[in-house]
Amino acid sequence: MSDKKRKKRAGWKVWLFTGLLLLAAALVLVLYNVWESDQAGKRSSKVLSALEEQIPDPPDASNDGAGDISQKDSSGDSLLEDRQMPTIEIDGYRYIGYLECASAGLKLPVMEEWDYKRLKVAPCRYTGSVYKNNLVIAGHNYARHFSPLRWQKPGTEIDFTDAEGVRYTYQISDIEVLPPTDIRDMIKDSSDWDLTLFTCTIGGQARYTIRCVRTDTEK
Amino acid sequence: MISEKLRLIDKAKRMSVRPGCDRRDQEMKYSNGRRGRWRILSCLLVLLCSLCLLCSGVPVAAQESGQNSIRLHSDTEGAQFTLYQVAQKNDDGTFSLTKDFASAGVEVNDLSTDGLEALGTTLSAYIGKNQPSPAAAAQTVTDGVCQWSDLSDGLYLVLGTPKAENGNLLEFSPVVAYLPYTVDGQEQRSLDTEEKAPAEVPQTTQYSVYKVWKDGTGSGRPASVKVALVRRNSAESSVVDTQTLSADNNWSYTWKDLPQGYVYQAVETGVPNGYTQAVSRDGAKIVITNTKKSTSVTSTVSGKLPQTGQLWWSVPVLVLAGLACLLAAVWTKSRGGRENTRKQ
Numbered sequence: 001m002s003d004k005k006r007k008k009r010a011g012w013k014v015w016l017f018t019g020l021l022l023l024a025a026a027l028v029l030v031l032y033n034v035w036e037s038d039q040a041g042k043r044s045s046k047v048l049s050a051l052e053e054q055i056p057d058p059p060d061a062s063n064d065g066a067g068d069i070s071q072k073d074s075s076g077d078s079l080l081e082d083r084q085m086p087t088i089e090i091d092g093y094r095y096i097g098y099l100e101c102a103s104a105g106l107k108l109p110v111m112e113e114w115d116y117k118r119l120k121v122a123p124c125r126y127t128g129s130v131y132k133n134n135l136v137i138a139g140h141n142y143a144r145h146f147s148p149l150r151w152q153k154p155g156t157e158i159d160f161t162d163a164e165g166v167r168y169t170y171q172i173s174d175i176e177v178l179p180p181t182d183i184r185d186m187i188k189d190s191s192d193w194d195l196t197l198f199t200c201t202i203g204g205q206a207r208y209t210i211r212c213v214r215t216d217t218e219k
Numbered sequence: 220m221i222s223e224k225l226r227l228i229d230k231a232k233r234m235s236v237r238p239g240c241d242r243r244d245q246e247m248k249y250s251n252g253r254r255g256r257w258r259i260l261s262c263l264l265v266l267l268c269s270l271c272l273l274c275s276g277v278p279v280a281a282q283e284s285g286q287n288s289i290r291l292h293s294d295t296e297g298a299q300f301t302l303y304q305v306a307q308k309n310d311d312g313t314f315s316l317t318k319d320f321a322s323a324g325v326e327v328n329d330l331s332t333d334g335l336e337a338l339g340t341t342l343s344a345y346i347g348k349n350q351p352s353p354a355a356a357a358q359t360v361t362d363g364v365c366q367w368s369d370l371s372d373g374l375y376l377v378l379g380t381p382k383a384e385n386g387n388l389l390e391f392s393p394v395v396a397y398l399p400y401t402v403d404g405q406e407q408r409s410l411d412t413e414e415k416a417p418a419e420v421p422q423t424t425q426y427s428v429y430k431v432w433k434d435g436t437g438s439g440r441p442a443s444v445k446v447a448l449v450r451r452n453s454a455e456s457s458v459v460d461t462q463t464l465s466a467d468n469n470w471s472y473t474w475k476d477l478p479q480g481y482v483y484q485a486v487e488t489g490v491p492n493g494y495t496q497a498v499s500r501d502g503a504k505i506v507i508t509n510t511k512k513s514t515s516v517t518s519t520v521s522g523k524l525p526q527t528g529q530l531w532w533s534v535p536v537l538v539l540a541g542l543a544c545l546l547a548a549v550w551t552k553s554r555g556g557r558e559n560t561r562k563q
Contacts, residue, residue: 012552019544026537033529079501082431082508086469094466114525126525140527163469180523200528207524 041144086163097162104148133194146199170212287398288368293414304354308372319351324490339393341498344484347449389417430470434511450481
């Protein structure tokens with residue numbers, strides 16, 4: 001039998017091997033993504049427990065000191081709106097508070113600043129401040145981070161509790177998809193929203209952008 | 220004929236008026252000549268005065284610099300006000316801090332209403348801590364007025380001493396004024412200003428201080444700053460406590476259990492290099508803002524938003540490619556089998 005004929009007969013084995021290899025790679029990738037998502041969820045849960053322990057009870061407005069009253073709500077207070085958001089340090093990272101979306105079953109700590117290492121632990125502040133009503137938070141689309149937010153509808157309640165224990169209540173007002181280069185639109189100040197959350201679409205080519213308005217105070 | 224006569228009479232009448240007109244013309248010419256001579260004399264006098272001034276080498280403005288005055292009107296009879304010169308006026312019209320206020324680290328060239336108000340609050344706390352020498356002796360309001368005269372060009376602060384009245388402590392708003400000032404293009408050297416009615420000092424035992432940074436990315440920002448709590452009443456002014464503000468305490472501090480009956484203020488003990496400080500106060504909240512000098516705000520709107528997605532898109536691609544390969548394997552094998560059968 002000639003070498004050419006032998007090669008032709010063995011060709012189907014090469015195709016079979018390559019196909020199985022590709023399917024195995026897909027399986028490994030799925031397992032890795034699930035594991036990575038699970039790890040991120042565990043890390044943020046651990047941080048959240050520590051954060052909740054350290055965050056004080058909301059200041060009592062009936063307290064004698066007006067200084068404490070001022071901490072009740074710095075938002076809308078022109079004197080304090082430029083103030084940096086207070087933080088709590090846990091495992092070497094500083095957190096500005098935690099985010100809660102009861103209908104999605106999410107409760108996540110939020111880091112003071114972002115980089116890719118931090119995003120693997122918890123959602124991060126991208127820009128802005130809760131006091132200036134222009135806070136923008138970036139979160140990975142892990143199953144236990146921002147992925148469930150993509151299925152929320154306008155009207156869903158979202159809460160943010162800052163490092164001083166002050167709770168801010170929001171409602172989703174709009175969901176839009178922005179291109180990854182549209183930083184200007186993502187961070188722009190607008191009277192139409194007070195909080196923005198964003199995460200990647202499945203393909204990673206665009207950003208699901210969730211705009212929220214404050215409902216606990218009249219603007 | 221009659222009409223010809225009438226015309227001649229009319230002509231004669233007009234002729235008779237003319238000599239009078241000539242006299243008036245001559246008088247006008249004479250008076251104009253006198254005025255002209257006066258004008259020439261006036262011009263010569265002005266020239267002479269200007270020459271004298273030039274020779275003396277003293278500019279006009281500087282000669283008038285010591286002629287400024289401030290009259291403060293107040294309804295609080297017996298209240299005491301002290302005048303401080305915060306800055307002197309430079310030749311280019313800008314202000315620079317006097318020696319006593321050099322370490323205050325305040326912006327003295329923002330003459331807007333907000334700028335002057337912030338300056339007043341900051342400097343009143345600074346005076347409480349550093350107790351610089353006043354520009355003139357303290358004045359007591361008599362007949363509703365306090366007056367300071369013979370002031371040089373510059374920026375002034377009038378600070379009222381807190382006044383105890385009916386068991387309450389009254390605090391006066393600081394008044395910041397610059398002299399000379401301009402109204403409708405006219406330079407004014409005398410300022411009449413009214414002191415707002417004094418406010419009751421809040422009955423609280425807690426005061427909080429917050430630090431605000433206006434420095435863009437924060438590069439060059441110190442790791443911490445020290446803040447002094449100053450208290451004042453009608454008798455004294457002193458530093459009660461000093462605290463360090465840093466990221467560890469979220470750049471804020473609350474003083475608790477403070478004795479009542481004092482005006483409390485906070486001010487930095489030393490302003491970080493390259494920054495100015497501005498103190499604002501609302502009740503028991505004190506905010507100290509440090510602004511970086513000549514901060515250029517650059518917005519980072521270029522680049523891409525963070526990649527916050529996992530590698531999911533490649534999963535269906537890999538699966539499809541794998542399935543295609545498996546199909547190719549089946550097809551190749553079945554084609555090889557058919558070829559063998561045909562040969563047999």
